[in-house]
Amino acid sequence: MSTTELAWFKSSYSGSQGDSCVEIAVTEQAICVRDSKDVTRPCFAVGRDEWSRFVGFAAGA
Template sequence: MHIRADDLNVDWFSSSYSNDQGGQCVQGGRLSDTMAVRDSKDPHGPAFTFPAASWNEFIRAVSDGQFDA
């Protein structure tokens, strides 16, 4: 689901793997049972939300290399 980032009461964070790329990163925010994601270059723009279980499965798949080219 996508909503305006401003409509979420969340503390946004960047990955520890992000470096200073001039604000070019994805930021996340944890809600009770949801993970929100937004583009750091557009902090007032859209945010996408995912059920926590789905987000955790995605992170697990990335860590396992399932999306490596």
């Protein structure tokens, strides 16, 4: 799947002033992550289970 076909989302904590941020797109198999300031660069994909562990760790769970 092309990254242009994905629905990308920025964090609600991200400002609208061009702040540094990442975007994610959810697929059935993985979570895709990219730099929102340079969307021409390749994204990377993380398995859904690994993403859940990462978010839990980042949230202090």
